Amino acid sequence: MKYNSKPKAKGPIIITMGLALFATQFGAGNLIFPPFLGRETGSNWLIGFAGFFIMDVGLAALAIYSVVANRVGTVDGVTNKLGAIPGKVFVSIILLLLGPIICIPRTSATTYEMGIKGLLPGVPLWAFSLLFFIVTAVLALNPSGVVDIIGKFLTPLLLLVMIVLIVLGIVNPIGAPIATKDLVPFQTGITNGYQTLDGIGGVTVTIILIIAAKKHGYTERNEVKKLVAGADVISATLLGLVYGGLSYLGASTASDSHFDGLAQAPLLIAITNRLLGGWGVIALAIIILLACLTTSIGLSSVIGDYFAGLSNGKVSYRTVVLVTIGFSFFMSNLGLDKIIALAAPILSAFYPPLIVLVIFALLDKWITSKYVGGIAAYTVFFTSLLSVLHGFGLPFDFIKLLPFTKLELGWVVPAIVGALIGCIYDTIKRNKLRLLEA
16 A cells, blocks of 8 residues: 655544544444433433443543554554464454454444334345445445545534434433432443443554554654544544433433333434434434444454455455455344344453453553563453353353452453463563573
């Protein structure tokens, strides 16, 4: 890919990159979490949202920044503590999960189930998915312009619809937020934020930002770092405002019995219909379509860039994207419920070790030993795997005894133990080298 030799002005580039990043992160699955959180926490919705913001938006923002902040300045700089080859395998597995196996197929299936199916009941899933992925392919096959396409055109449309919905809910609220059932708002927010698994995509989605920066003529590492950091701030701010608005909309339903017992997706549909009347279903379908399409385009581009680079150009970007989209089309026809059932346990096993790697990538300047973060990540992966297997009925009950398990953070103590083991191992190895040199 050819890059511009003369850099363009940073300001417009950062804004475009930030809007593209927001759209790529803002999948339709995330639409359903904040309203439900708001309804659960009622008058304490702001406290609940704070927990959600930290564990969802905050964690994803740190993951993105960790890619350009580590000593290598790439995705490999985050995962190489596992070892060079295991690190690439780890990223490859995550990208396959985020791509054709789970997340990209889910974008099409979600759009169909929550939008198209109600508007056009005669259209089968396969026909919609075919059209959806044709559009994805056309836009994703323009790798140098994918950020501009999403940032300049699709994101403003997405934001416009979201702003209309949220403003209507504030100006003409459904009801007043009231105290709800006995729960801890901040803990509930943390749990909901963790369940979105947004942090797992933060590391890999940074690939398209780095390419966009280089496309605009910024190839020096510190300059790329500044552009990505600026885009990260813009995206996190927009996500916070939109999620905060959606949380308030959910909280405003706490006093209305008509919304009692609704699950996450039906609650959002009911809120939209109440606020926008007969146009509610159409507005929601537009939101979901734009959110899913931008995510699908962004992830397809990330996967194309990574695997084309991993093969040293032996497999082209175009080939990777087309294979990814083709397999995603096949998977999308399984239906949303089956995709979600497949996603949860697999992502739950890989999410905690990636968080650990992100933390140590951010501490790269101070903790230079790869063993500290590496052993911590392996320990956490083993713990997460046992937790997933316990969920399938295997007798690993001790996993539930780990501290912070109720917050779904049972991996924290194993991470600390693993880091200490890594520190001891590194110290012993350094001492042995000194003795040999002496």
